[in-house]
Amino acid sequence: MIEIGVIDDEGFYRDVMGRWLDDGDEKIELVAATATVAEYLALPRRAPIVILDLNLADGSMFTTNIRSLIAAGHQVVVFSAWAEHSDVEAATKAGAETYLHKRTTDTATLASVVREVAAGESPMTVDHAFALSRNKNCPELSLRQRQVLETYGSGVTLKATARRLGMSESTVKEHIRRIKAKYAEIGRPIGYRGDFGRRLAEDNGPAVTPAE
CATH class of the missing domain: 3.40.50.2300 (Response regulator)
Structure with missing residues (x-):
């Protein structure tokens, strides 16, 4: 036992x-x-x-x-x-x-x-x-920023990200702005929508396939 x-x-x-x-x-x-x-x-x-x-x-x-x-x-x-x-x-x-x-x-x-x-x-x-x-050149993200990156980076819409995480869309947008700023600071900018998924894959394995 x-x-x-x-x-x-x-x-x-x-x-x-x-x-x-x-x-x-x-x-x-x-x-x-x-x-x-x-x-x-x-x-x-x-x-x-x-x-x-x-x-x-x-x-x-x-x-x-x-x-x-x-x-x-x-x-x-x-x-x-x-x-x-x-x-x-x-x-x-x-x-x-x-x-x-x-x-x-x-x-x-x-x-x-x-x-x-x-x-x-x-x-x-x-x-x-x-x-x-895994990649050590990662930005220091808060728990909520990490959750937004994992959800939004998996390919779901901003609205769906807000719903899944229980946030307002404006809060998600602010987290996205801060995530982009932190990646830019370490020389790994996020220029396009698809870059969120690429950064997620680089730093934490493949992005999760969206369910919606």
């Missing part, structure tokens, strides 16, 4: 993780799921392996979260949609066992990684290797 904990501010992942991973010969049991590291560490029963999102709604620093969990005797598997090179590198240096991207990881891969970590290994996943090797 392998016991895991999940720390993610998205209720969906806290709810489904146990069902996702309970499908192999060696049973994986979800012991606890919380929205913050502080809540997890306060629990009377915790699992040794923790699946951790990098960006939590409480505003905590992910490197501090990783170190706090390790200091409490836990192993940390980062499972996040955030894939900035500098952040994945910092998470690795803080002691995370490996990194998996939420958009590209299937349940079989996640379960396999959990089993490897339980066996004392620190697997270098494809996502982990890619994030560490």
Whole structure:
């Protein structure tokens, strides 16, 4: 029996993780799921392996979260949609066992990684290797700017981007203006609509195919 904990501010992942991973010969049991590291560490029963999102709604620093969990005797598997090179590198240096991207990881891969970590290994996943090797000449974007780049850069319209992200169109336009300015500052200007998708592919893998 392998016991895991999940720390993610998205209720969906806290709810489904146990069902996702309970499908192999060696049973994986979800012991606890919380929205913050502080809540997890306060629990009377915790699992040794923790699946951790990098960006939590409480505003905590992910490197501090990783170190706090390790200091409490836990192993940390980062499972996040955030894939900035500098952040994945910092998470690795803080002691995370490996990194998996939420958009590209299937349940079989996640379960396999959990089993490897339980066996004392620190697997270098494809996502982990890619994030560490990707273009380092990237602008420093805020979380919302990154979300706009990923959505708008996938080819959807400005209006659809605003709807998906729960923003006004004027707010999306302002984020786009700032994104373009930041790319221009590092000598990688965005001159045309298609450049958003190209910059996204250069910095974080292929753009997501739009659903609308």
